[in-house]
Amino acid sequence: MTPPVFDEAFRARLTELMVWRRDVRRFIPHKPVSPDLVAGLLETAALAPSVGNSQPWRFVLVEDADRRAKVIANFERANKDALSDYSGEKARLYAGLKLAGLKEAPVHLAVFADEGTGQGHGLGRRTMPEMLDYSAVMAVYGFWLAARAVGLGAGWVSIFEPETLTRDLEVPEDWKLVAYLCVGWPEEEQATPELERAGWEHRRSVDQQIIKR
DSSP: OOOOOOOHHHHHHHHHHHHHOOBOOOBOTTOOOOHHHHHHHHHHHTTSOOGGGOOOEEEEEOOOHHHHHHHHHHHHHHHHHHHTTOOHHHHHHHHHOOOOOTTTOSEEEEEEEETTOOTTTTTTOSSOTTHHHHHHHHHHHHHHHHHHHTTOEEEEEOOSOHHHHHHHHTOOTTEEEEEEEEEEOBSOOOSSOHHHHTTSOOOOOGGGGOOOO
16 A cells, blocks of 8 residues: 655645644534434544554543433532632633533534553553553544544533543443543634633743753
8 A cells, every 4th residue: 555645735734724723612403413424423533543452542432411410510510629729810711711611512422442452462551551541542633633623613521530430431440531521513613712811821832841951
């Protein structure tokens, strides 16, 4: 098979895709997403690299209304607890942030790392077993970019009691929650992160993130 040639125009578009990939929490209500489209995005996500070719990601589409209600209640409890960690201006800002689109998003996707998988025969995990989790994160990012490329928004919600969520979804005990994504058609599209627009935190320059030894 002849490898493709990624020209300058493609590289520029790829960078543009990454610039416009946002953590979306505001979705157009009641606008469905085709199951076939979601299935195609998951196929793309599964092209991610993984330690020892273990492919530890496990995708759980949460469609049951009762389970979704438990997920939302879980978030609301954890979010209330998180607010108590802040005071003053930060507490005021936190209280005004929209940190999940769980009620509006037509698609709920939980991503787990199967820490009990035998696939890959342990290669690359002896000294860094967390590589299984990192591999699942790579699949999440692949899904995120592929979703943005078709106009969908994805929001990564991390304010949960993970043990409770795992129990409520009735997945195997050796599956570790890596991400919970709310997915749908965004109300708006921005190149600047919402947390930056809200005054919570600003992006650091790349120069501040590079250390030479």
